[in-house]
Amino acid sequence: MKETSTRLRPRQDTSSPYLNTAAKAKGKLWFGSATDTTTAETSDVSYMTIFNNSNIFGQTTPANTMKWEFTEPTQNNFTLSAGNETIALAKASGKLVRCHNLVWSSELPSWVTGGNWTNATLLAAMENHITTLIQGYGSSCYSWDVVNEALNSDGSFTSNVFLTNIGEAYVPLAYKYATAAVTATGADIKLFYNDYSIEALSTKNTAAVNLVKTIKSYGANIDGVGFESHFSTSYYPTTTQQEQAMASVAAEGVNIHVTELDVACSSVPCSTADLATQATAYYDTISACMGTTACTGMTVWDFDDKYSWIQPSSNGGEGNPDLYYSNYTRHPAYTAVYEAIEGQSCSVC
Incomplete structure (x- = not known):
């Protein structure tokens, strides 16, 4: 859609309606956005004006800075300062923080991926x-994604150094260690599993449900499952499909967060048709969470196209997946999200 001067909202659009205020009024914990202090966004005044508005966003997730390569670049050399930058930003505007993540196949330092490990030595590491991250960040974290993206689409475990040297038990053991670390802090820190392509009933959704059961069988705690929700105008599950997927997970007595929501247009700039489809995809996802008691919070994976991880040059032309354009005016999807929170029909879909 080509924006014209008569359709442009003011820059740094912080006007009502307010997504976080609306979500909390309906009983949810937050509507939030990820942010990334490794990019220029946190020194961008226009970006921060919107991010800091707690009426719009009441929670944040550090996109990268708490991952292993940032927090333990060499063995036993812990650097928590980058993650603390995100925590400081959150506290300055009254946001909760979903800390992300402790164990994942990607963004690992070479000493982990290239180490000469035994089962016992890798478990110890x-x-x-x-333990160090949970206790180091402490109660500043509302929750932790303990293990991230451990499953393939067929329900098998993703190949990584942990699977190779420890086996499938690395997942429940990670939660056992996390449970002990949380207990030692005395804080109420929630433990989540986070993954993509579990947002509709499928083999992978079933595998995620079984993973929750396995973690519990080890005597470990798991409080919830994160539905990443990275969609596109070419594919997104309907409200009903997502409600069914959420119900299958909630049946295990755990909560759900929508953790990384974005919807890429098939080409950039988004066509009028793509903007309507994008709005529908956002609307359906938020509607599913609003209609599911166990779904307690919703987070977009950054809010501004300028800083999105989905850029056309590296994603086959797809892009502009967020709620704000690069000039800090709003996509129609912003209206769709608000209408979904309020239980209204979508006027822009």
Whole structure:
């Protein structure tokens, strides 16, 4: 859609309606956005004017700075300062923080991926990493994504150094270590599993449900499952499909967060048709969470196209997936999200 002067909202659009205020009024914990202090966004005044408005966003997730390569770049050399930058930003505007993540196949330092490990030595390193981060960040974290993206689409485990040297037990053992670390802090820190392509009933959704059961069988705690929700105008599950997927997970007595929501247009700039489809995809996802008691919070994976991880040059032409354009005016999807929170029909879909 080509924006014209008669359709442009003011820059740094912080006008009502307010997504976080609306979500909390309906009983949810937050509507939030990820942010990334490794990019220029946090020194961008226009970006921060919107991010800091707690009426719009009441929670944040550090996109990268709490991952292993940032927090333990060499063994036993812990650097928590980058993650603390995100925490400081959150506290300055009254936001909760979903800390992300402790164990994942990607963004690992070479000493982990290239180490000469045994089962026992890698378990010890994993336990040390989990314990140090949970205790180091402490109650500043509302929750932790303990293990991230451990499953393939067929329900098998993703190949990584942990699976190779420890086996499938690395997942429940990570939660066992995390449970002990949380207990030692005395804080109420929630433990989540986070993954993509579990937002509709599927083999992978079933595998995620079984993973929750396995974690519990080890005597470990798991409080919830994060539905990443990275969609596009070419594919997104309907409200009903997402409600069914959420129900299958909630049946295990855990909560759900929508953790990384974005919807990429098939080409950039988004066509009028793509903007309507994008709004529908956002609307359906938020509607599913609003209609599911166990879904307690919703987070977009950054809010501004300028800083999105989905850029046309590296994603086959897809892009502009967020709620704000690069000039800090709003996509129609912003209206769709608000209408979904309020239980209204979508006027822009």
